Amino acid sequence: MDINILKTFIEVYRTRHFGKAADNLFVTQSTVSARVRQLEEALGVQLFYRDRNNIQLTPPGQRFLKHAESILNTWNRARFDIDLSEDTKTRLIIGGEPSLWDLYLGEWLLKIRKNLPHIALAAEAVSTESMVRQLVDRTIDLGFTCEFPQIRNITISESFAFELVMISTKQGLGPDQAIQSGYVYVDWGTSFANQHAKFFAEAPAPDIRTGLGHLALGFIKKNGGSAYLPEPMIRDDLLKDQLYLVNDAPVIHHKSFVLFHEDSDRRDLIEEVISWNTRNESK
Incomplete structure (x- = not known):
């Protein structure tokens, strides 16, 4: 099996569009279509419903997705291991929800590099669902998420608590005004969604939904x-009067969590770098 075929399948699933998948993979759309057809013929099933501008996985496609991700993750980890230099004794693969890298994981990664220069690091932005599968398959070593998945053999603990505040580019707005027009809903996980629904039960559909905090910030600015x-x-944007707190908007207290496999052969290293993260963020 050509690994590029699996990459193409996953990219089509991610973008829901053959043309966008082709752009992201730097190939032609006909190449993407040919790879998907080749995979479907090899498996003997249809993997996608091909409605115009609405590509969706079929039930067999949904079942195959986790296997495709597992194969691709195992392949990437094997390449990572093989590429280790003689001076590098250990590698650490870290997965995190995209917005958490922007929030605090990026600085924490720099701290690991500074204190452990001979550790080979790989950092990946992944969904919680994919992260859990990779932890179970041991294709990543630890992960950070805003969810609290209870999975057998996976150790989970609180990593970082933070406050989500409602901000706007206009000064003096109340929450009912801010949410009526130009509102960008950022998916911070199930806990946030439940609290948001409680506070804004009558809110209209948001203009944009995204799982990326930095994308929402850039769009709003x-x-x-x-x-x-x-x-x-x-x-910093608040201090510069580029953004403003929405008056009387509820502050939503939120947490992120760190996960790793309890039988990991790198457990001592994992617990060490996790402790740095905790100390660094509590200062």
Whole structure:
């Protein structure tokens, strides 16, 4: 099996579009179509419903997705291991939800590099669902998420607590005004969604939904609008009067969690770098 075929399958699933998948993979759309057909013929099933501008996985495609991700992750980990230099004794593969890299994981990664220069590091932005599968398959060593999945043999603990505040590019707005127009809903996980629904039960559908805090921030600063974002992420913009707190908007207290396999052969290293993260963020 050509590994590029699996990459193509996953990219089509991710983008829901053959043309966008082709652009991201730097190939032609006909190449993407040919690879998907080849995979479907090899498996003997249809993997996608091909409705115009709405590509969706079929039930067999949904079942195959986790296997495709597992194969690709195992392949990437094997390449990572093989590429280790003679001076590098250990490698550490870290997965995190995309917005958590922007919030605090990036700085923490730099601290690992500074203190353990001979450790080979790989950092990946992944969904919680994919992260859990990779932890179970041991294709990543630890992961960070805003969810609290209870999975057998996976150790989970609180990593970092933060406040999500409602901000806007307009000064003096109340929450009912801010959420009516130009509102960007950022998916901070199930706990946030439940609290958000409680506070804004009658809110209209948001203009944009995204799982990326930095994307929401960039969009709002360029086009105007409002969103719930972590206070550390927008602190400088508040001080510069580029963004404003929405008056009387509820503050949503949120947590992130760190996960790793309890039988990991790198457990001592994992617990050491996790402790750095905790100490660093509590200062």
